[in-house]
Amino acid sequence: MLSYVKAAEGSYPARTGRRTETSRGKATVPRPAKYDDTDLLDRSYELLWCDGCDAVSIRDLEQVLDLKAPSIYRRFHSRDELIARSVDRYVERVVAGRVRRHLDRADDPVAGLRSFFQSALDPAPGEARPRGCLLTLTAGQSAGDAPEVRAAVDAGLAAVEAALETQVRRASERGRTAPGTDVHALTSVLLLAFEGLLVLARAGRVDLAPAVDQLLSSCFPCEPDTPRPDTPRKDH
Numbered sequence: 526m527l528s529y530v531k532a533a534e535g536s537y538p539a540r541t542g543r544r545t546e547t548s549r550g551k552a553t554v555p556r557p558a559k560y561d562d563t564d565l566l567d568r569s570y571e572l573l574w575c576d577g578c579d580a581v582s583i584r585d586l587e588q589v590l591d592l593k594a595p596s597i598y599r600r601f602h603s604r605d606e607l608i609a610r611s612v613d614r615y616v617e618r619v620v621a622g623r624v625r626r627h628l629d630r631a632d633d634p635v636a637g638l639r640s641f642f643q644s645a646l647d648p649a650p651g652e653a654r655p656r657g658c659l660l661t662l663t664a665g666q667s668a669g670d671a672p673e674v675r676a677a678v679d680a681g682l683a684a685v686e687a688a689l690e691t692q693v694r695r696a697s698e699r700g701r702t703a704p705g706t707d708v709h710a711l712t713s714v715l716l717l718a719f720e721g722l723l724v725l726a727r728a729g730r731v732d733l734a735p736a737v738d739q740l741l742s743s744c745f746p747c748e749p750d751t752p753r754p755d756t757p758r759k760d761h
Contacts, residue, residue: 562600565590566614569607574615574659578608578668605671608663612677615659616684624688634695635745638715641692642737645723657727660685661720682716689715701745711744 572581572589583594586607590597601607627644631637648655660681663669669678690712697708718740725733 560591562610563614565592565600566611567618570611570615570618570659573608573611574656574662577666578663578674579666605668605673608668608671609673609677612659612663612674612681616677616681619659620681620684624684628688628692631692633749634692634699635701635741638689638692638696638745639737639741642719642722642741643734645719646726646733646737654729655723655726658720658723661724662727682720685719686712686716689719696745699749701747701749703746714744715740 568589569586572585576585583597583604586592586597587594592600597607598604601610623641623644627641628634628637631640645658646655660678663674664678664682668674690708693702693708693712693715696702697706702708702711722733722737
């Protein structure tokens with residue numbers, strides 16, 4: 526199908542916005558694109574997120590994007606580029622949106638982390654189970670082997686890790702972590718736990734909320750405004 530699409534691309538005039546010459550020599554004006562790239566990427570990442578990249582065919586994309594295959598490849602050049610840009614758009618809308626809602630706006634960093642983790646357990650409206658994470662889903666499929674797709678996935682995971690590290694550092698500065706805690710190592714633990722949580726939630730596990738509470742209690746054993754475990758209390 527890909528070779529057919531690429532071969533077919535040559536028979537379509539490029540969308541340059543200028544009058545073009547057809548094979549009969551008559552000047553025509555290309556019609557404006559039905560959808561902009563943002564609209565298409567929003568539809569694409571929703572499909573990939575629901576079904577997984579490897580399960581999505583060109584016919585699926587044609588139906589969801591309301592475009593024929595030659596038009597899709599004219600806009601995105603290759604299936605890998607479309608997937609990579611869809612992952613980027615997912616990070617921009619879903620990941621960044623979740624970070625803003627649950628982490629950036631939280632006064633208490635640990636409460637923000639708890640809300641962030643628990644949000645992974647919520648299904649989308651009208652759906653029976655959580656979708657999990659497009660990043661981990663894509664990384665585990667053959668589509669993730671393409672360099673541009675892998676780069677998009679890695680960038681998305683780095684964004685999640687950076688957001689988690691900001692909260693871990695805030696919590697550490699407020700005395701919520703145990704003495705000697707390595708902020709970067711603890712961030713890696715939380716990233717592993719968060720992505721694993723998303724995988725299990727997508728698989729249908731429904732008993733994960735207590736695990737989130739136990740994880741955060743273990744990672745942040747000190748309560749606000751209390752001495753660390755090895756800090757002697759001062760007599761007043």
